[in-house]
Amino acid sequence: xxxxxxxxxxxxxxxxxxxxxxxxxxxxxxxxxxxxxxxxxxxxxxxxxxxxxxxxxxxxxxxxxxxxxxxxxxxxxxxxxxxxxxxxxxxxxxxxxxxxxxxxxxxxxxxxxxxxxxxxxxxxxxxxxxxxxxxxxxxxxxxxxxxxxxxxxxxxxxxxxxxxxxxxxxxxxxxxxxxxxxxxxxxxxxxxxxxxxxxxxxxxxxxxxxxxxxxxxxxxxxxxxxxxxxxxxxxxxxxxxxxxxxxxxxxxxxxxxxxxxxxxxxxxxxxxxxxxxxxxxxxxxxxxxxxxxxxxxxxxxxxxxxxxxxxxxxxxxxxxxxxxxxxxxxxxx
Amino acid sequence: xxxxxxxxxxxxxxxxxxxxxxxxxxxxxxxxxxxxxxxxxxxxxxxxxxxxxxxxxxxxxxxxxxxxxxxxxxxxxxxxxxxxxxxxxxxxxxxxxxxxxxxxxxxxxxxxxxxxxxxxxxxxxxxxxxxxxxxxxxxxxxxxxxxxxxxxxxxxxxxxxxxxxxxxxxxxxxxxxxxxxxxxxxxxxxxxxxxxxxxxxxxxxxxxxxxxxxxxxxxxxxxxxxxxxxxxxxxxxxxxxxxxxxxxxxxxxxxxxxxxxxxxxxxxxxxxxxxxxxxxxxxxxxxxxxxxxxxxxxxxxxxxxxxxxxxxxxxxxxxxxxxxxxxxxxxxxxxxxxxxxx
Ligand SMILES: Cc1ncc(C[n+]2csc(CCOP(=O)(O)OP(=O)(O)O)c2C)c(N)n1
Ligand SMILES: [Mg+2]
Numbered sequence: 001x002x003x004x005x006x007x008x009x010x011x012x013x014x015x016x017x018x019x020x021x022x023x024x025x026x027x028x029x030x031x032x033x034x035x036x037x038x039x040x041x042x043x044x045x046x047x048x049x050x051x052x053x054x055x056x057x058x059x060x061x062x063x064x065x066x067x068x069x070x071x072x073x074x075x076x077x078x079x080x081x082x083x084x085x086x087x088x089x090x091x092x093x094x095x096x097x098x099x100x101x102x103x104x105x106x107x108x109x110x111x112x113x114x115x116x117x118x119x120x121x122x123x124x125x126x127x128x129x130x131x132x133x134x135x136x137x138x139x140x141x142x143x144x145x146x147x148x149x150x151x152x153x154x155x156x157x158x159x160x161x162x163x164x165x166x167x168x169x170x171x172x173x174x175x176x177x178x179x180x181x182x183x184x185x186x187x188x189x190x191x192x193x194x195x196x197x198x199x200x201x202x203x204x205x206x207x208x209x210x211x212x213x214x215x216x217x218x219x220x221x222x223x224x225x226x227x228x229x230x231x232x233x234x235x236x237x238x239x240x241x242x243x244x245x246x247x248x249x250x251x252x253x254x255x256x257x258x259x260x261x262x263x264x265x266x267x268x269x270x271x272x273x274x275x276x277x278x279x280x281x282x283x284x285x286x287x288x289x290x291x292x293x294x295x296x297x298x299x300x301x302x303x304x305x306x307x308x309x310x311x312x313x314x315x316x317x318x319x320x321x322x323x324x325x326x327x328x329x330x331x332x333x
Numbered sequence: 334x335x336x337x338x339x340x341x342x343x344x345x346x347x348x349x350x351x352x353x354x355x356x357x358x359x360x361x362x363x364x365x366x367x368x369x370x371x372x373x374x375x376x377x378x379x380x381x382x383x384x385x386x387x388x389x390x391x392x393x394x395x396x397x398x399x400x401x402x403x404x405x406x407x408x409x410x411x412x413x414x415x416x417x418x419x420x421x422x423x424x425x426x427x428x429x430x431x432x433x434x435x436x437x438x439x440x441x442x443x444x445x446x447x448x449x450x451x452x453x454x455x456x457x458x459x460x461x462x463x464x465x466x467x468x469x470x471x472x473x474x475x476x477x478x479x480x481x482x483x484x485x486x487x488x489x490x491x492x493x494x495x496x497x498x499x500x501x502x503x504x505x506x507x508x509x510x511x512x513x514x515x516x517x518x519x520x521x522x523x524x525x526x527x528x529x530x531x532x533x534x535x536x537x538x539x540x541x542x543x544x545x546x547x548x549x550x551x552x553x554x555x556x557x558x559x560x561x562x563x564x565x566x567x568x569x570x571x572x573x574x575x576x577x578x579x580x581x582x583x584x585x586x587x588x589x590x591x592x593x594x595x596x597x598x599x600x601x602x603x604x605x606x607x608x609x610x611x612x613x614x615x616x617x618x619x620x621x622x623x624x625x626x627x628x629x630x631x632x633x634x635x636x637x638x639x640x641x642x643x644x645x646x647x648x649x650x651x652x653x654x655x656x657x658x659x660x661x662x663x664x665x666x667x668x669x670x671x672x673x674x675x
Pocket of ligand 1: 034063065087091094394420421469470471472498499500501502503527529531532533598
């Protein structure tokens with residue numbers, strides 16, 4: 001950990017700071033996407049960047065996701081380091097060919113003769129009343145596509161360090177920013193720093209149960225752990241931070257210690273990343289230490305509804321994590 | 334059919350569409366057009382008010398100042414014709430015959446709303462009135478509309494579908510692939526671009542290197558027109574020709590209605606990409622004021638008569654909002670049962 005000197009910034013500012021510092025450091029880094037200039041991006045992430053870097057490097061595009069993500073792939077093939085902003089993760093569906101068929105495959109398919117240093121940033125998740133087409137968590141699709149890395153930070157500190165790493169990485173990286181995290185604050189050093197991919201963070205120590213959660217769910221899991229502690233249940237919260245590459249060792253180590261594993265994510269539980277985490281646990285020596293079956297708590301298997309009550313009921317909330325963890329902690333005792 | 338010059342169309346005083354058109358249309362049609370434009374305006378002003386009062390969870394896209402485009406277009410349809418809508422679609426929904434209370438209910442996320450509170454203002458669907466629904470993914474409704482038209486053709490139906498989208502949407506691949514498909518299969522669809530000059534913050538002058546979106550029709554071998562989109566009769570006349578053309582089996586066409594949104598793109602817009610003067614200029618070209626003036630100047634209606642229609646629209650909206658606010662909320666049990674058709 002780098003010294004923060006007590007400085008606090010929002011998750012959103014941390015993302016911007018990583019981009020700005022990398023763009024100052026490396027002239028091949030540039031940002032591309034819709035309304036990222038004077039508008040500052042749909043969520044305000046790139047506010048002010050046009051003033052510093054000009055329209056060439058804060059390159060606004062028409063509404064053409066398939067086109068500009070492919071263009072970024074081509075530029076990356078030439079050694080540029082584009083950061084593409086997809087306004088909502090949902091619209092990455094339009095850029096799937098560029099990311100999955102092209103960017104992710106080129107390195108291997110061309111026999112190691114090329115690399116694609118591309119970052120694709122996208123806001124994910126529900127909670128803003130934006131309904132089914134503006135609220136999804138689509139990380140699992142990319143887990144199943146070899147050649148693209150997947151990062152899902154849960155704090156401002158991680159956002160800055162992991163995005164810096166992503167920009168310097170020589171491969172395509174999907175960088176997922178949960179919308180509800182943008183306004184959350186945390187200690188963040190002013191100077192540039194990196195956080196290595198494939199290193200989970202144990203956010204809270206505990207002996208009774210391991211909760212594995214990333215992105216916004218890591219924050220909710222921490223809140224849940226505080227409440228569980230009041231009931232005498234000590235939960236260990238492990239945040240993998242990067243889903244691919246995944247720090248299996250830390251996760252397995254924690255589960256072997258507590259004997260119980262609860263996995264939490266916002267994406268629908270069926271086919272979600274939780275299945276992969278479950279396999280990582282049961283295929284390891286931690287299997288022998290399990291006192292209860294591994295549990296997954298994910299989004300319901302439905303599109304995200306508009307109505308506030310329905311929307312809230314569609315994805316895990318703090319109280320759901322508390323309830324499930326409590327039941328799991330008692331199971332088999 | 335020929336495309337008139339844009340500048341001429343933009344001049345509010347130019348009478349590209351002769352007042353005589355108003356004289357040839359049945360009075361009920363003119364009353365309907367004025368009434369639906371006023372209802373749309375009041376609906377959206379009410380939506381803003383409810384939003385400000387904290388009664389709405391979510392976003393909304395207002396079309397205040399753009400009412401002539403959807404209403405003039407849909408006025409050219411027969412009742413059983415269809416539309417595919419986009420995110421800025423309140424006027425289209427109202428013009429296609431939606432029950433305003435049910436619509437307001439959806440905006441407020443209520444169980445009796447058009448999508449039972451699941452969709453919200455961006456996704457209102459009203460199949461009974463031929464509104465096949467709205468997508469929030471820019472441009473993605475365009476191929477859907479072509480598919481609707483394909484089904485109509487395969488069923489030997491005489492119906493026609495209007496496909497609505499914005500200027501920004503015409504830069505999506507879906508627009509180009511769809512126009513080509515509709516053209517080679519001569520499908521009964523009219524593509525209507527509500528060109529309000531901006532896709533969020535990007536002016537269409539910057540997002541493409543052409544001054545008229547209608548010229549894109551040429552690339553697909555179909556007719557294209559640019560219309561004064563704040564003149565409801567001009568819109569009606571052009572779209573009517575295109576609808577007749579499609580119904581006659583001659584295939585698709587593209588109509589660009591030049592208009593302007595007075596409000597921000599959505600709730601979070603600070604309007605940094607345009608000047609207050611530009612907004613002011615366009616507010617001078619209010620489609621509702623212009624239509625009222627035309628009706629009076631051509632002595633079809635007195636001021637009292639236009640204001641009666643206006644007042645009635647306002648009352649309709651006020652009543653709808655009162656009822657909608659009291660509608661029950663949906664409950665979250667068994668939502669899984671709604672995902673797949675039986
Ligand atoms: C595929 C996709 N990209 C981006 C967005 C975000 N977005 C919503 S509306 C909009 C602008 C659309 O412009 P235009 O087509 O001109 O319609 P308008 O909003 O002006 O009515 C954008 C960029 C989206 N909803 N879908
Ligand atoms: Mg527009």
